[in-house]
Amino acid sequence: MPEAPSSFALWLERLAALTPELLESSLDTLYMVFFSSFFSLLAGFALAVCMILTGPAGLNPRPGIYRVLDVAVNLGRSFPFIILLIAIIPLTRLITGTTIGSAASIVPLTVAAIPFVGRLLEANFLEVDRGVLEAARAFGANNAQIIFKVILPEALPAIVLNVAVLAITLLGYSAMAGAVGGGGLGDLAIKYGYNRFQVDVMIYAVCILVLMVQIIQSVCNFFYKKLR
Amino acid sequence: MIQVENLHKRYGERQVLRDISLQVEAGEIFGIVGHSGAGKSTLLRCLNGLEKYDSGTVVVMDQEVGSLAEKKLLTLRRRMGMIFQTFNLMERRNVFENVAFPLEVWHTPKAGIRDRVAALLRLVGLEDKAGERPANLSGGQKQRVGIARALALNPEILLCDEATSALDPRTTLSILDLLRDINARLNLTIILVTHQMEVVKRMCRRTLILDNGLARGTGETAELFLAPPPGLRRLIHDEYAHISQGVNIRLGFPKEIAREGIISSMARSLDLDFSIVGGSLERYQEDVLGFLVINVLPEHLEKTLDYLRARKLRWQVLDDGQPEDCHA
Ligand SMILES: Nc1ncnc2c1ncn2[C@@H]1O[C@H](COP(=O)(O)OP(=O)(O)OP(=O)(O)O)[C@@H](O)[C@H]1O
Ligand SMILES: [Mg+2]
Numbered sequence: 055m056p057e058a059p060s061s062f063a064l065w066l067e068r069l070a071a072l073t074p075e076l077l078e079s080s081l082d083t084l085y086m087v088f089f090s091s092f093f094s095l096l097a098g099f100a101l102a103v104c105m106i107l108t109g110p111a112g113l114n115p116r117p118g119i120y121r122v123l124d125v126a127v128n129l130g131r132s133f134p135f136i137i138l139l140i141a142i143i144p145l146t147r148l149i150t151g152t153t154i155g156s157a158a159s160i161v162p163l164t165v166a167a168i169p170f171v172g173r174l175l176e177a178n179f180l181e182v183d184r185g186v187l188e189a190a191r192a193f194g195a196n197n198a199q200i201i202f203k204v205i206l207p208e209a210l211p212a213i214v215l216n217v218a219v220l221a222i223t224l225l226g227y228s229a230m231a232g233a234v235g236g237g238g239l240g241d242l243a244i245k246y247g248y249n250r251f252q253v254d255v256m257i258y259a260v261c262i263l264v265l266m267v268q269i270i271q272s273v274c275n276f277f278y279k280k281l282r
Numbered sequence: 283m284i285q286v287e288n289l290h291k292r293y294g295e296r297q298v299l300r301d302i303s304l305q306v307e308a309g310e311i312f313g314i315v316g317h318s319g320a321g322k323s324t325l326l327r328c329l330n331g332l333e334k335y336d337s338g339t340v341v342v343m344d345q346e347v348g349s350l351a352e353k354k355l356l357t358l359r360r361r362m363g364m365i366f367q368t369f370n371l372m373e374r375r376n377v378f379e380n381v382a383f384p385l386e387v388w389h390t391p392k393a394g395i396r397d398r399v400a401a402l403l404r405l406v407g408l409e410d411k412a413g414e415r416p417a418n419l420s421g422g423q424k425q426r427v428g429i430a431r432a433l434a435l436n437p438e439i440l441l442c443d444e445a446t447s448a449l450d451p452r453t454t455l456s457i458l459d460l461l462r463d464i465n466a467r468l469n470l471t472i473i474l475v476t477h478q479m480e481v482v483k484r485m486c487r488r489t490l491i492l493d494n495g496l497a498r499g500t501g502e503t504a505e506l507f508l509a510p511p512p513g514l515r516r517l518i519h520d521e522y523a524h525i526s527q528g529v530n531i532r533l534g535f536p537k538e539i540a541r542e543g544i545i546s547s548m549a550r551s552l553d554l555d556f557s558i559v560g561g562s563l564e565r566y567q568e569d570v571l572g573f574l575v576i577n578v579l580p581e582h583l584e585k586t587l588d589y590l591r592a593r594k595l596r597w598q599v600l601d602d603g604q605p606e607d608c609h610a
Binding site (some may be wrong): 127183189190192193194195199208209210282 | 356357359362363370371384386387544
């Protein structure tokens, strides 16, 4: 008569069965976080550049334009993500052709992050010593050169730290997007843990999220030290 | 080289520059001196168009700065270097890359940059620091990097905003010597803004004294300091703590004159007592002048002054509240 399997062996067997799904969901999450970070950084960078150009102490002050950008950023940041997610469904469908799955989640994640990134980068740019900008102007540098040769390189270490803030925030948001069919670890945790009472799946998903946060932060800290 | 006429500038309600006029000749070291908040930096920044002005004209190398289009203004700045009190180096670039910055801005080819930066670092004595970050340099070294950077584009004018104010006395002297050397070797016109009176005395043949946005005196530095026009004395001689009783007289003489000789013979021939309050040696460009402040009783003042007049010494009565009097 075969021995009853130990609880450890049972646990191992269960984990092995879950692994493909955990892995797939993790990749989905990384995919969402990576691309939404990437696109929101691009757009947020452009936004931040516009703000430091037109801002009160900017290179080319335009109070009217700055006021509009400033209000728009505040509005965008005060919009609850879960509502945004639903509100921009038409846009999501227009861009990706669908509204479910991780590719579709990238759209609301990116839209939600753009004003956030804009504000973070604006703060980083404003941190650059005004005297250094003054020196660059004194040698005849134009605004484009000041932005790309002075402000951006000087602010880069601080920006890298904010990339960690951004990616980790988006990791949290991506779990939320998962709740409305976005895929990824959040989706998995809710589907099994909440709807089917398989608490262990939820725990694994959360553990993986915690691990991802740690890794993102460590990588960014590493580059911060290296760049400084 | 530079002609400023009737320059006015205000920040909101605050009038920062009032009716400033000055002329700077090619190749000279011109001083702008005044206390904090006098408007020195603002005036300097008007010269290279970093600051707009409300009225008046600023003509630099035959171009009116205020009416230049952006492109022309950038090209004018290319011909004017600038150094700063806080050095304003880029922390993330090393010494070489900082000095290379203006060259990059003006699209100098890589090989050209390498040679030019090497020559500049040699000029300021920092050949061995090319790879260092500014954070690892002393204040004096940072200012040398600032000077090398300012010279990168072979400017005709160098603007110095409190270039030595953050440095200790010895480093200050070494930076001033470097500036003087550059002035002579490259025939560079230098405008030196500072609140340190010793610096203009040492460096500048001509000086503008700025006080609260007003030009309070302009001319030969030695004349300004040795025989300041009335009302300027308080502004210039802030270095003496006077004795409140009696009358303080400041005597100036060339170094060659034996001070003790004059003082003791004065005491003997006038038969009166006076005390010595302080003394100093001051350097005016190539000359060193000695100063002595003595304190006499009011009733002995006329006798003393008669004696000094006869000896053709430079002197001035320093006392607060008393009508100022002086004799060059
Ligand atoms: N951007 C600005 N906006 C408003 N006021 C200003 C601005 N820059 C300077 N001021 C004012 O103008 C006056 C002159 O300033 P400026 O910097 O030219 O003085 P300064 O003589 O260079 O002083 P310091 O020796 O402290 O550098 C000061 O009262 C200052 O408060
Ligand atoms: Mg100043």
